[in-house]
Amino acid sequence: MFDLKVINSVLGELEEVRGIPREKIIEAIEAALATAYKKEYGKRGQVIRATFDIKSGQTDFFQVKTVVDKSRVIFEEELDTLEAEKPETAEASADEREVYNPEKHILLEDAKRIKRNAELDEEIVFPIESKGDYGRIAAQTAKQVIMQKIREAEKVSVVSEFGKREDTIVSGTVQRIERGNIFVDMGRATGLLPYEEQIPGERFNQGERVRAYLYRVEESPRGVFLRLSRSHPKFLEKLFEAEAPELQNGTIVIKAIAREAGYRSKIAAQAVDTHIDPVGALVGQRGVRVSTVMSELRGEKIDVIEWNEDPKKFIEEALSPAKIMDIKLNEEEKTAAVHVAEAEQSLAIGKGGQNVRLAAKLTGWKIDIQSAKGEELATAEAPLEVPAE
8 A cells, every 4th residue: 555665755855854753644644544444444433543664564453442331331221211211311311421332432340351450441452453455445535634644743843843933033035915915935834924014115026035023823724824024013123133232132121112114113222231321232333233224124213212210201212302391290190291492392293293102102101292381282192002021
């Protein structure tokens, strides 16, 4: 039935190229042979197992019976009697106990004749006759089950591989574009970069290399899909991690990110070591680090500020480059009334209210921009959830 050279060649290739352990494939072959045998020669309720020797090609079949007693099973005669006398009791008994089937069950007293120390729920294995010719239908069944098991094993392998790469930046090649969604060839799996997770205005062509943040590994009947994003705040954080060793070794931490992908972002960083300037570390000498990140994000403007425990100072930093005259806080409602000079109003608010909006997202405070006379100029609500540290 099997060509051992072909099987060994396939096993080697699957193990080396696709990372599927040889043992998994042999298990699949054994499951397929057992299924084929049962379909061709088995009886109702039988549990068949097979062992396959990859070296000799020898296949042995076994019938498995579970050790039971009257607390585990109900006999058909007893069930028939109960159904005739007490239908409700019969139904309850059938729910609690399985109907005894000599093809899959063996009574405890009989099991002890075969194995002296047999126990309830133990499996007793009986060798059964191997058939030389399984027939065309059985062979086809075996082939289908083997392919299914290989797909399942490969899916587990892919999920395991990419599961370790969740929350990192990955790269792949644009496979195709459908309705604005980009499908990315990641080798053993396909990455999906939905339209809403892309940076506005970005365009990719088939075959082009693309980098993105892997935020979820998703299993589906059609395979494993990698959910990608280029607009996620974490993509920005991971890009800086690649440029700044201080982030990688933990001497600097990013406390909050507010991002409007493709336009502008604000990052609040804190130094664990007080001798290090967190803003300078992320910006880099002559701005080289922040420029590299901006280039990947197609020119998205990035403001790097120092995080501060004092809400007044933090809000003031978050509204930079605008200069603030005064800030009045309402701790209970978590709102800040920010007074700015007339010359600083446009900077504080930003184009389309973007600067104050990002500052509110970054700090978690509702910010009201007011003139020196107290006239309200712009308001930005804080998000329901402040970005995680």
